[in-house]
Amino acid sequence: MDSSSTRRRNTRRKLFEAAVTLIAEQGFSSTTVDEIAERAGVAKGTVYYNFASKTVLFEELLRDGVELLTVSLQRAADDTAARGGGRVDALDAMVRAGLEFIARHPALAQLYAAELWRTNRAWQPTLTRVRQKAVAVIESVLRQAVAEDELSPEVDVPLTASAAFGMVLVAALDWQAFQPERSVDDVHAALSRLLRSGVGQGVR
Structure with missing residues (x-):
């Protein structure tokens, strides 16, 4: 697996971990993309680069x-x-x-x-x-x-x-x-x- 694929996989893993923690804490509707990005330590655009919504x-x-x-x-x-x-x-x-x-x-x-x-x-x-x-x-x-x-x-x-x-x-x-x-x-x-x-x- 090349380095770009490894980075993308690691980024998606960070986003998954951030999202699951936040949504468990405050619910799906109350959790924003901004919060997920901040918790994962990435830019908001990174969330949309990896996931459509x-x-x-x-x-x-x-x-x-x-x-x-x-x-x-x-x-x-x-x-x-x-x-x-x-x-x-x-x-x-x-x-x-x-x-x-x-x-x-x-x-x-x-x-x-x-x-x-x-x-x-x-x-x-x-x-x-x-x-x-x-x-x-x-x-x-x-x-x-x-x-x-x-x-x-x-x-x-x-x-x-x-x-x-x-x-x-x-x-x-x-x-x-x-x-x-x-x-x-x-x-x-x-x-x-x-x-x-x-x-x-x-x-x-």
Whole structure:
């Protein structure tokens, strides 16, 4: 990658970080492009050079963030498989990866949770698509577990995948907001027991 591409990528990352922090603090409508530029340490024109509007910036921010989460989930599943772990172990590793991701990006997770239900937003179709990509990673592991007889074919794969995704998101946000003194190990252990107990109902 050449130096200009690296600079542009770094600039966009600064703008994403500034925007997600400001919008989490004061809302989308109240956040101005001037404020985003100032927080990112760039000129206002730089924002418009990289994004056509504040709406486009926010849409790409959400897409970029959820895609990064998807990569983290997939990597956790792949690493577990490489170590010879089972599919339920892979699900557990994905729970851990999700918690660690949200701990690193709490403001992004807050925005995602808030925007998911606002169906009148311009970026809602994009958010729905990237969410489905993340859930599809979990679905894939569940389907493999069923195919390999780790789980019963009676397991409702789409609903179980969505439930696991939602469990991690809500539990992580609650942890960050109301129980920040707890470690990621502690939270993961609690969710792991819940996951294994729930999925265990369908273990062959």
